[in-house]
Amino acid sequence: MPRDLQSLGEPVVFETAAEHVCTDVPVFAPDCRAAEARQGLTERRYECASHVVVCRDGRLCGMVRIEDLLPAPNHVTLATLMEQDPPVVAPGVDQEVVAWRAVRHAESALGMVDGEGRFVGLIPPYRMLAVLLAEHEEDLTRLGGFTKSTEAARSSSEEPVPRRFRHRLPWLLVGLLGALVAADLVGWFESQLQRTLMLAFFIPGLVYLADAVGTQTETVVVRGLSVGVAMRTMVRRELLAGLAIGLVLALVAGPLVWLRWSDPTVALCVGLAVLAACSTATITAMGLPWLLYRAGMDPAFGSGPLATVIQDLSTILIYFAIVTAVIG
Template identity: 40%
Template structure:
C-alpha cells in the first residue's frame, strides 16, 4: 500500500482524506494469525490498533482488532476477522465518519477508493479530534454563531471583525423577528393598560419558554446525530416531558400568584400559560432542528433566535388569550 499522502487528501479539511493515515497493518484472509504477528513485529505504523484484511486486489474484506489477533495465535485471519466491515470514501464528511464510529463502536475507520480498495484509515486520535470539533461547532451554531472556515478552534482566535461578522447576522434576524413578539404585546395593549399586574409575569413566561425549548433543542440535535434512536419516539417523549414540566411549573407559579396577589383567575391564567407554553416550546425546540435537517441544513441552526422568537410569541399569545377569557 502507498504510504505517501496524496495532494487531494488535503484539499478538503473536513473529509476523510484530510484525516487518514496510510501506514497501517494489513493481512490476507488465509494467512495464519501467528504468521501475521511475526510479519508485524518490528514494523512502525501510523495506526496499529486494527489489522485490515484485504484480498489479492487490495479490496477490504474485514478487520481484526489487535487484541483478537493476539488471543488466537493458532487460527487463520479469516476465522477471527469481522467480515464485510463498513468503510468510508476519501471524500466522506468528517461528521459522517464520527457517526459511523459511534454507531459501530469503531476505534479506527477504514477508508477505501471507488473500487473498494483500502487506501488508509482514520485513526483514533483523529476521531477524537473530529468529535471535539463537531461538538464545538454545534455549540457555536446553537448560540447562533456562524461556522469558521478553519474550524471552531480558529474561530476563537479569529480577528474581531470576523467574529463580529459570524455572530451579527443571526442576531439581526432575531431582532427583526422579535417584532412578532412586539405585535403580540400591541395586540393586547388594552388588557395590559387595564390590568397592570398582567405584565408582571411576562418575563417569567418568556424565560420558562426559552429554557424548556433550549433543553428540547439539545435533545433533538443529539437524537438526530444518532442513527439508532427513533426520532418519533423522542418527539413523543419530549411532548410528554414538556407537558409534565409545564404542569409542575404551572402549579407552582399559579400558587405563587394566588398567594402573592390573591387573584384566582390571574393565577389560573398564568398556570395555563406555563402549562401550554411548556408543551409548545418542547414541540418547537425539538421539531425545528428536524425540519432544518430535512431541508439539508445543520440541525443545530434550529436553535438560537428562531426558536426563541417562536417560543416567546406563542407563550405570550397563550397567556394573553387566557387573560382575555378569564379576567376581561
C-alpha cells in the first residue's frame, strides 16, 4: 500500500486517475486456461490481484474477478470467464469520477487504458475507497461553509483566544474606520439636514435595509462558492433578485413615508434611495466574497465586515445624492 494511505491521519494527495494506477497486476492472454492463471498467481506476489486482466497485443479485452477465477474448472479459458466490456477510465480523469464510476458499475477495481485502448494498469479497491473517503470529507467541509479542509476548519474553531483576536480585530477596525467616514459624509450634507431635519430620520432605516439585502446575497454567494458553484451562474439571478427586492421596498416605503409625514418630496427621496441602495448592496455583496475567494481567503471571515462598511458608505452617498438632486 502507498505510504500516503498507510494511516488514516494522512490525506489522499492524488487528484487524477493516473496517480492511482497499479501496473504490477496479473495479465494473461484470452486463451489462457483457468488452471494456468491460478498457477501464475501463485508464482509471484502482485501489488493488486483482485482482478486478472485479459489482454491481447497489449490491448484490454476484459477482466476476471478473482472470486470467479478460483472456483472455475481447469479447462475453462479466461475469454469465457472475463467481463468483455469492463468499465475503464483514461489517465487524466478526475479521481472522484473514477470512484463513482466504479460504484455505478458495482466494480471494486477499474482498468485504465490510453487513447489507443492499450492497457495501462489497474486502479485497486483500496485506493478508490480512500478517494471516496477524501471526497466525502471535502464535500462535508464545503457544505459547512469552509473552502479549504477539515483540518483548517477545525483549527479555526479550536484556535486560542489571542489568535481569534488577531484574526477578527483587523476587520472590525475597518468597520470602525468606516463608521467615522460615514459621520464625515453626513456632515458634508449638514445644510440639507438643517433645511429638512426629517431627512435624518431615514438614514438608519436605509442603512439597515441595504445591509439586510446585502447580507442575504452574501450568504447565498458564500454558500455557493463553498460548494463549488461558479460565480457566473449566480450573478444574473442575484442581480435581478436585488433589483426586484429594491423596487418592491421602494414602492412600499415611498407611499408610507408620504402618508405618515405628509411630505411627498421626502417620500420620493426615500423611495429612490431604497431602490438604488438595495441594488448596489447586491453588487457589493456578490463582488467582495468573490474577490476574497479568488485571493485565497475565506470569504465567510472578512466579507461581512468589509461589505457592511462599503454598503453603509454607499447608501449614505446615494441617499444624499438623491436628496441634493431632488431638493437641492
